[in-house]
Amino acid sequence: MSASVPVVMFYALGLLAVLGSLGVVFNVRNTVAGALSLVGAMVSLAGIYVLLDAFFIGAVQVLVYAGAIMVLFLFVVMLLNLRGGNFGPPRRRAGGVFALLVGLAALWWGLDLLPGAFFGTGAVLPADFGGYRQVGALLFTDYVLAFEVASLLLLAAMVGAVILAKRDIGDAE
Amino acid sequence: MSVVPLTHVIGLSMILFVIGALGALLRRNMIVVLMSIEVMLNAVNLALVAFSRHWADAAGQMMVIVVIVVAASEVAVGLGIVLSLFRNRESLDVEDVSLLRW
Numbered sequence: 630m631s632a633s634v635p636v637v638m639f640y641a642l643g644l645l646a647v648l649g650s651l652g653v654v655f656n657v658r659n660t661v662a663g664a665l666s667l668v669g670a671m672v673s674l675a676g677i678y679v680l681l682d683a684f685f686i687g688a689v690q691v692l693v694y695a696g697a698i699m700v701l702f703l704f705v706v707m708l709l710n711l712r713g714g715n716f717g718p719p720r721r722r723a724g725g726v727f728a729l730l731v732g733l734a735a736l737w738w739g740l741d742l743l744p745g746a747f748f749g750t751g752a753v754l755p756a757d758f759g760g761y762r763q764v765g766a767l768l769f770t771d772y773v774l775a776f777e778v779a780s781l782l783l784l785a786a787m788v789g790a791v792i793l794a795k796r797d798i799g800d801a802e
Numbered sequence: 803m804s805v806v807p808l809t810h811v812i813g814l815s816m817i818l819f820v821i822g823a824l825g826a827l828l829r830r831n832m833i834v835v836l837m838s839i840e841v842m843l844n845a846v847n848l849a850l851v852a853f854s855r856h857w858a859d860a861a862g863q864m865m866v867i868v869v870i871v872v873a874a875s876e877v878a879v880g881l882g883i884v885l886s887l888f889r890n891r892e893s894l895d896v897e898d899v900s901l902l903r904w
Contacts, residue, residue: 635806636805636806639810640810643810646814646818647821650821653825653837654822654825654828654834654838654841657829660833663834663837664833664837667840667841670818670844671844674844677811677851681806681851681852681855682855683855686851686863686867689867689870690847690870693870693874694844694870698877701881702833702837702881705884706833708885709885709888709894725827725828728827728828729828732820732823732824733820735820736816736817739813740813740816740817743809743812743816744809746809746812748853748856749856751805751855751856751858752857752858753858755858758855758860759854759860764863764864764867767860767861772861772864775867775868779867782871783874783875785875786874786875786876786878786879789882790878790881790882792882793879793882793883793885793886794881794882796889
């Protein structure tokens with residue numbers, strides 16, 4: 630029984646990610662605390678990405694998710710400054726209980742199925758796997774279409790967010 | 803080579819996805835619903851990275867980048883909708899916005 634350091638770190642970070650996500654979903658008192666808990670989960674996931682040899686993705690996860698997206702969330706939560714930002718359980722309680730049961734059943738079934746799954750023998754990693762050099766080379770050659778479409782999507786989302794959040798389109802002088 | 807078993811990573815991804823799905827279904831605070839969707843997207847990213855690592859194929863990481871871009875756009879538009887809804891209705895309860903519910 631010799632568990633190496635990366636494997637132990639994976640389980641520790643995975644536990645942190647699960648706890649952080651649970652903090653988002655089941656923290657009904659404080660939305661800001663939920664958002665900060667989600668930041669913790671994102672950073673733990675970034676650590677797991679690094680353990681899985683996806684170094685560039687790990688850095689992007691910290692920059693974009695834990696940085697930009699969560700700052701946006703916190704900004705909106707604090708801007709709206711909701712008192713009693715929780716609204717309790719769903720009004721139709723039977724539906725909520727049903728959703729909980731279906732979710733847990735699906736999870737139990739999936740985790741039960743998993744040990745028997747065969748994903749093929751893994752391939753040997755090249756030396757530079759997951760670094761910015763390899764990811765960048767792929768992104769600007771084979772996947773350049775996805776890259777361009779992503780830039781268009783970001784532009785559309787930016788315009789949409791500005792239009793939606795504007796106070797009133799009519800009296801903007 | 804010390805490798806985390808692929809099935810354990812996928813199991814973690816499943817757990818995170820179910821947590822996110824339950825949050826999106828059960829919570830009534832619109833911002834928390836959006837955050838739960840982020841948790842689900844992160845679970846998918848984790849599975850993509852794990853399979854990319856397993857087969858030494860960086861295509862999975864390209865998909866992760868696309869998913870992150872989509873998540874960023876979704877949050878920007880979603881929070882814009884939340885802001886304008888709050889301005890018009892003084893409420894963030896998803897049950898108050900049920901015009902399109904059948």
